[in-house]
Amino acid sequence: MKYTPFLNYIKNFVDLNEKEITFLRSYTNYKKYFKGQYIVKQGEVCNHTNFIISGCTENFYMDQKGQEHIVTFAIENWWSSDISSFITQKRSDFNVKCLEDTEVIQFTCQNQDEIFKNIPKMETLFRKLLEKALVSSQKRIVNNFSLSAKDQYIYFKNQYPNIEQRVPQYKVASYLGITKEFLSKIKAQLVKNKS
Amino acid sequence: MKYTPFLNYIKNFVDLNEKEITFLRSYTNYKKYFKGQYIVKQGEVCNHTNFIISGCTENFYMDQKGQEHIVTFAIENWWSSDISSFITQKRSDFNVKCLEDTEVIQFTCQNQDEIFKNIPKMETLFRKLLEKALVSSQKRIVNNFSLSAKDQYIYFKNQYPNIEQRVPQYKVASYLGITKEFLSKIKAQLVKNKS
DNA sequence: TTAAAAAAATAAACTAGATTAACAAATCAA
DNA sequence: TTGATTTGTTAATCTAGTTTATTTTTTTAA
Structure with missing residues (x-):
């Protein structure tokens, strides 16, 4: 039920x-x-x-x-x-x-x-x-102050692994408080550094 | 007592x-x-x-x-x-x-x-x-995302009028997530614009 | 299955705020 | 009452992230 x-x-x-x-x-x-x-x-x-x-x-x-x-x-x-x-x-x-x-x-x-x-x-x-x-709200404030946008994105992915696949990327950017363009740049960087 | x-x-x-x-x-x-x-x-x-x-x-x-x-x-x-x-x-x-x-x-x-x-x-x-x-924690996140450092400072002063006099300025800067130098600049700006 | 709409990528120019450094004022301890 | 420490200012240079604009890719609806 x-x-x-x-x-x-x-x-x-x-x-x-x-x-x-x-x-x-x-x-x-x-x-x-x-x-x-x-x-x-x-x-x-x-x-x-x-x-x-x-x-x-x-x-x-x-x-x-x-x-x-x-x-x-x-x-x-x-x-x-x-x-x-x-x-x-x-x-x-x-x-x-x-x-x-x-x-x-x-x-x-x-x-x-x-x-x-x-x-x-x-x-x-x-x-x-x-x-x-x-x-978790306080943790978010703390991260905001001490992590770069890139590290905040990585933290988000670890913390909420199920969400990224379900929402458009520009909404993730909005959640992180950065522009979609910059998130795109960050992701490109991360891909490059992995290979 | x-x-x-x-x-x-x-x-x-x-x-x-x-x-x-x-x-x-x-x-x-x-x-x-x-x-x-x-x-x-x-x-x-x-x-x-x-x-x-x-x-x-x-x-x-x-x-x-x-x-x-x-x-x-x-x-x-x-x-x-x-x-x-x-x-x-x-x-x-x-x-x-x-x-x-x-x-x-x-x-x-x-x-x-x-x-x-x-x-x-x-x-x-x-x-x-x-x-x-x-x-209030969520409000702080929101302000962080949508207000400039200057407006966050103004918000802080209105929200907690008693605190600024009691703590050193560099601690206010730390609370706002900016450097003490930049807060100093903001305050100088605010003084200039008032006169 | 295709055209329209939504989402994502790339790149150049720009800006809010950081960093560094040097100095000035205020507070404090003896 | 002085010198040492803490706090605050100013200014030049630098950078993380924004803005604007264009192009490409993906999704959606009919």
Whole structure:
């Protein structure tokens, strides 16, 4: 069933009994988006936290000059939302867009609170997820400061080996904060040095 | 008493009864560090989360070339630790050092878990703090990508108006990921354009 | 199966910010 | 109250990464 990958994922962190699982299912819902569809649009409030069952999303924003900057990618077993908009319930600064057909389990804001109230283990799970997310976000800042673009690209490839094949190269460049032209140059360099 | 600022801070988020406060106090402890002292050292395990009652700390790391990069500053009513080392209990990649005499309330790893078990409201508080921290970390990544060094400096001044006066300028430059010379240039420019 | 659109590569000119070096001010320790 | 250390400035030169422009390759849709 649709929920299976999600329940398996949760099992990695906490054990839920039948009653809790039933509760969790009744307070979340399954949804399918198609390639190109927006889960969240810049300027609108982000109403859901999404757990990705299958597919791939990008989280990006458009700056004043009309340039897109990709903040994160997300694939199966990851979470995807604009957490800032979700927690404050204010307009989002980001877009979340599907790069493939994408199936998700959605938590609304109110339901998430209900879930936490009724299944404290779920709040523990979310706390731990947030800790991890914060660590990797800080790691990214650190890399940004201390690695050259080339080394950041290499780090990205090691860290997220599955993503590069699934998204166009210019989006990887955007994620790295460099131009597609420069990434192209870096790749040419890497190929040359290998042979 | 020493704990007052900490209890006041908590009151902004959740209400604790007398029993809970007593519990919280018995599972945390007060400590004073002096200017220049390290709270955490790169290579050692970070055993505490620290709530700052007074003072100022920097969280930085040394890269392969021996260069220091400041990741965050923290002052009164902020938290300071190497969260990555704290949650994994592995060697820290960062140093936390006092830029002023600094008083903190400390949570050890085990005690934090005990506190969460006995006062679920405290876990909610930490979840919310982590959400906020993640948002501001992501915001920093975004700024890094879309703002010039000058605009990042202006953003920093607005966001953290109290910090610039308390730390040397070259540390602000390090936080911004630019050289002290370039920050000096930026400041000269800003002064000129104002007049 | 083909034409149109999207993605990637290449290269020359350019710029934000780094590096180096020398000097000036401010702070601190005795 | 002075000299030593820490912090900040200025300026010339240099470089990693951008911009702009053109061409090639790949993907997509009908």
